[in-house]
Amino acid sequence: MWNWDQGRLDYFQFDNLKKIARYALAHDLRLTDRAALVAATGLPFLPDDGSYPPWRNYSRVFRLSMICAERGTVSAPTPLATLLASDGGITTDEYFHFLAEATTDPSPALTGWDHSAPLRYPLLFSLKFMLARAAIGVPTSDISEIIAAYNVSGFTGDEDQTDFITLINAGHDTPAGDRKSAGYRQSAESIQVIAQISYLSLDRRRVTVSLSNEDALNLFEQLSPITGQPLPGGADEVFRLTALFQSATSALELDYATTAVSDIEDSGFSAATTFAEGAKSRKTHLVIERNGKIREAFFKANPSAVCDFCGTDTSASYPWTSRILDVHHLLPLCSGARTSKQGTLLDDLVAVCPTCHRGVHRYYDGWLKGSGQKDFLDADQAKLVYNEAKQKYGAA
Numbered sequence: 001m002w003n004w005d006q007g008r009l010d011y012f013q014f015d016n017l018k019k020i021a022r023y024a025l026a027h028d029l030r031l032t033d034r035a036a037l038v039a040a041t042g043l044p045f046l047p048d049d050g051s052y053p054p055w056r057n058y059s060r061v062f063r064l065s066m067i068c069a070e071r072g073t074v075s076a077p078t079p080l081a082t083l084l085a086s087d088g089g090i091t092t093d094e095y096f097h098f099l100a101e102a103t104t105d106p107s108p109a110l111t112g113w114d115h116s117a118p119l120r121y122p123l124l125f126s127l128k129f130m131l132a133r134a135a136i137g138v139p140t141s142d143i144s145e146i147i148a149a150y151n152v153s154g155f156t157g158d159e160d161q162t163d164f165i166t167l168i169n170a171g172h173d174t175p176a177g178d179r180k181s182a183g184y185r186q187s188a189e190s191i192q193v194i195a196q197i198s199y200l201s202l203d204r205r206r207v208t209v210s211l212s213n214e215d216a217l218n219l220f221e222q223l224s225p226i227t228g229q230p231l232p233g234g235a236d237e238v239f240r241l242t243a244l245f246q247s248a249t250s251a252l253e254l255d256y257a258t259t260a261v262s263d264i265e266d267s268g269f270s271a272a273t274t275f276a277e278g279a280k281s282r283k284t285h286l287v288i289e290r291n292g293k294i295r296e297a298f299f300k301a302n303p304s305a306v307c308d309f310c311g312t313d314t315s316a317s318y319p320w321t322s323r324i325l326d327v328h329h330l331l332p333l334c335s336g337a338r339t340s341k342q343g344t345l346l347d348d349l350v351a352v353c354p355t356c357h358r359g360v361h362r363y364y365d366g367w368l369k370g371s372g373q374k375d376f377l378d379a380d381q382a383k384l385v386y387n388e389a390k391q392k393y394g395a396a
Contacts, residue, residue: 001147001183002105002122003112004190005060012193014092014335015379016043017065021077021084024068030055030075063109066102066242069235078242088374091284092336094249096194100124101248102226103190108237115230115237121157125150126191128157128223130200132164134209134216139293143188143205144179148172150187158225161217195344196336198287199256201294203343208293212258222252254280256287268361281333281375288329288337295327298346309356311395325351328360330383332376348379350386356394363389 010016019041023029027036034045034054045054055062055075062068067081080098083089100123106112129149130141149172155163178184188205195202199211209216226244231237269282288294305315305323314324329337330348338345352360367385368374376382 001151001178001181001187002120002190003107003110003183004186004193005064006182006186006189008058008061009189009192009340011043011058011061012065013338014095014196015331015338016041017067017095018084019043019378020062020065021067021081024062024075024077024081025085028074028076029062029068030059030070030073060110063234063238064103064107066099066109066238069109069238071235078239080242080245083245087377088281088334091254091280091334092196093198093254093284093287094252094280096197096336097127097223097252097254098226098245098249100127100194101223102241102244104225108230108234108241110234113234113237115232119156119225119230121225122150122187123190123194124157124223124225125153125155127194127197128159128164128220129168130207130209131211131216131220131223132161133168134211135161135213135220136165136168137213138168139210140206140208142173143191143207144174144184145172146191146207147184147187148174156225161220164220189341192339192341195339198284198336199259199291201291201297201337201344202339203297204341210259210291210293211256214258215256218253219256255283259287259290268358269365284336285329285333289327291337294337294344294346294349297344298327298349298351299323299325301346302351304351306351307353307356307395308350309352309360309390309394312353314353323351324353326354326357328352328357328386330386331379332382333364334375335379359393360386360389363393 023037023040032054034048037054038045045058062075066078067084068075068077084095101121103121103123105120105122106114106117126146129146133139133141149167152172153167155167174184191207192202195207199209201208201210211219226241226248228240228244231240305325306313307325315322318324328350330350338348364385376385
């Protein structure tokens with residue numbers, strides 16, 4: 001098992017990390033006033049007690065997310081924070097793949113950092129374990145199995161597919177007693193964090209990869225640790241790693257070409273804006289909307305056949321089928337589906353008919369171009385624009 005920051009899942013939501021990063025560029029998180037940070041992010045940062053500044057209880061969030069680290073008696077934002085804070089500078093898939101490749105055990109973000117110790121990459125191991133299983137036709141992995149395999153394998157996370165398949169075939173599970181330990185809960189929560197990747201979905205302790213076998217294998221083979229000479233100081237190491245973000249992510253091909261996203265324009269996004277401004281964000285958005293497991297869970301929880309936008313009952317219009325609806329993701333285009341301890345959250349999704357779905361995407365194109373933005377600033381703005389379009393042109 002490895003260390004993380006238990007009980008902070010809300011703070012690691014991609015949309016919230018972007019808000020924290022924007023704040024960190026203008027304020028010293030080590031010295032910041034709680035009320036100002038709460039107002040800027042909408043997060044509680046408890047307790048509401050002047051003797052507990054946010055840094056005291058949340059410095060692990062700031063460091064593990066690689067948003068900032070100490071510089072003497074103050075904190076400073078990392079290069080990764082600058083990208084998170086920018087308009088369309090980074091997608092949830094780029095961020096969490098990098099986090100997996102850069103997170104080490106031991107971690108420079110936590111106490112006990114030893115730059116001379118052999119480094120393992122627990123989140124990279126977890127992601128490659130799930131992708132290796134998906135590549136052989138087993139798309140769902142239990143978190144307890146992932147953690148148990150990490151514990152017994154001694155793998156760093158850089159092993160090849162043959163090694164992972166051998167490990168998978170051996171079968172492992174965390175004993176029930178160990179699942180109650182703080183170490184297990186921390187490790188499990190870190191996997192729940194990276195389950196925001198667009199092709200993943202979470203159902204309590206089970207994570208499903210919604211990629212074709214070919215795409216899962218292709219991505220597995222691309223992933224590798226962020227290496228180089230580790231620095232003695234933990235904060236210095238965080239800054240070293242984040243300076244490598246651009247080179248690390250530029251080598252990743254996050255197209256998932258054989259799964260579902262082969263034609264962005266066909267989805268309703270116009271070519272003029274898609275490829276000039278934020279194609280990566282739109283691809284991320286579409287992978288979430290076409291994630292088979294998320295779609296299945298959404299319609300199981302919301303069996304209605306009525307389009308949220310125009311109000312058409314598609315089961316009445318097309319009585320030979322139960323529904324003809326798409327899943328539309330209401331968060332910013334670059335954001336993944338949020339996760340909780342119960343699983344992938346479904347309340348950021350709505351069901352819309354294919355025609356309305358294309359129309360909404362085109363409305364987004366026009367709104368973003370008119371506002372001079374590549375993406376929505378946050379969830380509130382994204383939902384506001386969707387509701388604006390719905391009120392103007394949707395069902396009365």
